[in-house]
Amino acid sequence: xxxxxxxxxxxxxxxxNTVLNxxxxxxxxxxxxxxxLFNNQLEEKISSNAKGIDLVVGAKGSPLQxxxxxxxxIDFPTGNINLKEAEQISRSRLIKxxxxxxxxxxxxxxxxxxxxxEYADLYHLELAQGAWWNKELxxxxxxxxxxxxxLNIGSTFQSTHGLAEGGSGHEEQRFVVxxxxxxxxxxxxxxxxxxxxxxxxxxxxxxxxSTERNHEAHAQPDSSFVASRLIPTHPAGDSTKEVxxxxxxxxxxxxxxxxxxxxxxxxxxQAASPAFETARLFSILGVGVEILTGFAYVLIFISAxxxxxxxxxxxxxxxxxxAIMRSMGASKSxxxxxxxxxxxxxxxxxxxxxxxxxxxxxMALGTAVEEMRKAGLTGFVxxxxxxxxxxxxLLLGMICALIPALxxxxxxxxxxxxxx
Amino acid sequence: MVAVSKLSFAYTPDRSITFPDFTLDKxxxxxxxxxxxxxxxTLLHLMGGLLRGYTGSLQVAETELASLSEGALDKFRGKNxxxxFQKNHLISAxxxxxxxxxxxxxxxxxxxxxxxxxxxTSLGLGEKIKSSVKEISQGQAQRVAIARAVMNHPDVIxxxxxxxxxxxxxxxxxxxxxxxxxTRNNAxxxxxxxxxxxxxxxxxxxxx
Ligand SMILES: Nc1ncnc2c1ncn2[C@@H]1O[C@H](COP(=O)(O)OP(=O)(O)O)[C@@H](O)[C@H]1O
Ligand SMILES: [Mg+2]
Numbered sequence: 345x346x347x348x349x350x351x352x353x354x355x356x357x358x359x360x361n362t363v364l365n366x367x368x369x370x371x372x373x374x375x376x377x378x379x380x381l382f383n384n385q386l387e388e389k390i391s392s393n394a395k396g397i398d399l400v401v402g403a404k405g406s407p408l409q410x411x412x413x414x415x416x417x418i419d420f421p422t423g424n425i426n427l428k429e430a431e432q433i434s435r436s437r438l439i440k441x442x443x444x445x446x447x448x449x450x451x452x453x454x455x456x457x458x459x460x461x462e463y464a465d466l467y468h469l470e471l472a473q474g475a476w477w478n479k480e481l482x483x484x485x486x487x488x489x490x491x492x493x494x495l496n497i498g499s500t501f502q503s504t505h506g507l508a509e510g511g512s513g514h515e516e517q518r519f520v521v522x523x524x525x526x527x528x529x530x531x532x533x534x535x536x537x538x539x540x541x542x543x544x545x546x547x548x549x550x551x552x553x554s555t556e557r558n559h560e561a562h563a564q565p566d567s568s569f570v571a572s573r574l575i576p577t578h579p580a581g582d583s584t585k586e587v588x589x590x591x592x593x594x595x596x597x598x599x600x601x602x603x604x605x606x607x608x609x610x611x612x613x614q615a616a617s618p619a620f621e622t623a624r625l626f627s628i629l630g631v632g633v634e635i636l637t638g639f640a641y642v643l644i645f646i647s648a649x650x651x652x653x654x655x656x657x658x659x660x661x662x663x664x665x666x667a668i669m670r671s672m673g674a675s676k677s678x679x680x681x682x683x684x685x686x687x688x689x690x691x692x693x694x695x696x697x698x699x700x701x702x703x704x705x706x707m708a709l710g711t712a713v714e715e716m717r718k719a720g721l722t723g724f725v726x727x728x729x730x731x732x733x734x735x736x737x738l739l740l741g742m743i744c745a746l747i748p749a750l751x752x753x754x755x756x757x758x759x760x761x762x763x764x
Numbered sequence: 765m766v767a768v769s770k771l772s773f774a775y776t777p778d779r780s781i782t783f784p785d786f787t788l789d790k791x792x793x794x795x796x797x798x799x800x801x802x803x804x805x806t807l808l809h810l811m812g813g814l815l816r817g818y819t820g821s822l823q824v825a826e827t828e829l830a831s832l833s834e835g836a837l838d839k840f841r842g843k844n845x846x847x848x849f850q851k852n853h854l855i856s857a858x859x860x861x862x863x864x865x866x867x868x869x870x871x872x873x874x875x876x877x878x879x880x881x882x883x884x885t886s887l888g889l890g891e892k893i894k895s896s897v898k899e900i901s902q903g904q905a906q907r908v909a910i911a912r913a914v915m916n917h918p919d920v921i922x923x924x925x926x927x928x929x930x931x932x933x934x935x936x937x938x939x940x941x942x943x944x945x946x947t948r949n950n951a952x953x954x955x956x957x958x959x960x961x962x963x964x965x966x967x968x969x970x971x972x
Contacts, residue, residue, distance in 0.1 A: 345862065345865045345866065345869040345875055346869075350858075350866075350869075353857045353858050353862070354857045356857070357856065357857035664853045665853070665855050665856075665857075667853075668849075668853045668855065669855075669866070669870055670814070670838070671812065671814060671841065671845075671847045672841075672842060672847075672866060672867050672870040672871060672912070673838055673839060673841050673842015673843065673867075673870050673871035673872070674838065674842075674870040675835055675838040675839075676834070676838075678870070757814050758809045758814040758815045761809070761814065761849060761853075761924075762805045762806075762809070
């Protein structure tokens with residue numbers, strides 16, 4: 345016999361009440377847990393994806409779309425920008441690094457990104473196997489792409505025009521996998537990286553089926569060759585070529601003030617700050633999250649009330665039990681602790697069930713829903729805030745049990761035992 | 765073992781109940797007789813330390829109960845006193861065995877499950893050890909209450925109307941078991957009752 349066994353016996357003697365209380369509490373905690381896991385992971389993903397990128401420059405349109413498309417690779421491009429203009433921007437002394445991106449194709453809904461080796465530096469990418477892309481149609485693919493599509497070094501595939509599944513295929517051009525990246529837990533895991541020229545090439549084929557291959561000539565620079573500062577293998581000042589965007593790293597904090605204003609005001613291009621746009625996105629998402637959180641708190645409040653009522657009612661029936669226990673030598677405080685513990689055990693079980701349920705829901709979603717899988721959201725992560733949830737639940741259980749426990753403490757044993 | 769002198773108790777300031785002086789030796793049995801409302805329950809509760817604030821002197825196990833704090837009284841009760849009430853008041857959430865084990869558990873003494881089984885068997889409840897207390901008869905329940913009262917080898921067993929709710933057959937059985945158990949434990953036994961059937965069972969009688 346020990347105090348937990350005693351408490352458990354009482355809970356077991358009212359199985360329906362106990363189960364109802366635990367389930368109610370667990371539901372509230374599960375909603376909170378799902379929100380916590382979802383929100384935290386999303387924030388982590390967003391900050392890790394946008395890390396080191398101060399500004400994105402692209403075609404005019406929605407700035408949020410520009411960020412979503414070029415950093416998180418979820419929305420569609422706002423359009424393309426002229427390579428020559430992009431080069432002019434990148435000449436600014438305020439810029440430390442400018443990395444071009446050329447989007448437009450995908451394979452099995454995984455995006456093909458034409459870029460330069462600077463992109464790898466920007467994201468601190470490392471190879472797990474193979475090599476970086478070098479020649480045309482060579483690719484280095486993200487860890488998730490390799491895993492989900494079962495691609496290996498030397499695998500070949502055909503891209504589809506457009507960024508969604510089921511676009512028209514680019515015949516003849518077969519991409520080849522040269523390397524596979526280490527897992528980064530960022531969006532890069534879902535990307536197929538290749539050279540900008542490859543994207544151009546594939547598109548020229550699609551557009552005109554042109555046999556003209558001047559870009560290949562550029563690959564072997566002659567004496568008069570002046571390399572583009574964005575794409576070292578391409579000559580500078582080519583206004584016939586386009587890229588989708590530039591990812592920019594500032595040289596100094598001053599740039600944050602001057603550069604966006606300069607680009608947005610003086611050119612046909614648009615500059616958007618990932619930090620600013622994601623903050624805006626979160627404030628939009630925040631409303632929904634707040635509503636759900638409020639709902640969860642209501643659930644938890646109701647279940648706390650239910651725990652209180654259950655204990656309060658059962659105490660009426662247990663006046664004799666309590667008096668008998670006192671007659672066997674139990675002290676007032678022992679009974680007090682007993683009742684408090686009953687509340688705590690209820691909320692502790694509810695809370696643990698809720699945490700498990702919350703993780704379970706995210707695990708299920710993480711495996712069943714492709715978007716969740718691609719975004720790398722899982723139920724297999726734990727945050728220290730969950731300890732706070734657990735501790736808060738225990739505290740709530742104590743509070744719910746306080747009044748019933750005080751009643752138990754104050755029981756007039758002689759009167760109860762005399763009133764047969 | 766029990767010494768009462770000039771003892772009186774007042775529930776309300778205007779009316780107090782006065783008790784006759786008496787002493788009980790270790791192992792002695794006695795009957796506290798009196799009409800309903802004469803103060804039998806009050807006296808037992810005073811002797812068991814369930815009620816405090818008497819005037820006069822009340823010594824149990826060589827201790828003046830008024831000298832004990834509330835917490836000390838709880839411990840004293842757990843160690844020295846065994847109670848049996850009219851309605852047995854078993855804890856319905858627990859099994860027969862666990863009800864009996866509650867006694868040493870709550871008193872904070874060593875829990876001897878073997879002893880619990882022995883006591884239950886000696887009271888003819890060997891087959892009911894694991895039963896829920898909801899599944900046993902009233903006579904059996906009263907025997908469980910007796911087992912519970914003697915679990916900690918108390919010096920004093922206090923029984924308040926232990927037979928009033930029972931039929932003749934169970935009445936005879938319960939009082940016999942109570943006397944047996946008290947004798948075996950060399951415990952002082954005080955039975956408060958207005959049940960006429962008990963009059964010739966215990967010679968030593970105190971009239972309130
Ligand atoms: N809690 C109480 N408050 C006030 N008076 C009480 C209380 N309990 C008992 N009494 C009174 O004390 C007297 C003795 O009661 P009790 O000891 O229960 O008698 P008995 O057990 O012999 O029937 C009765 O007159 C009763 O009304
Ligand atoms: Mg009485």
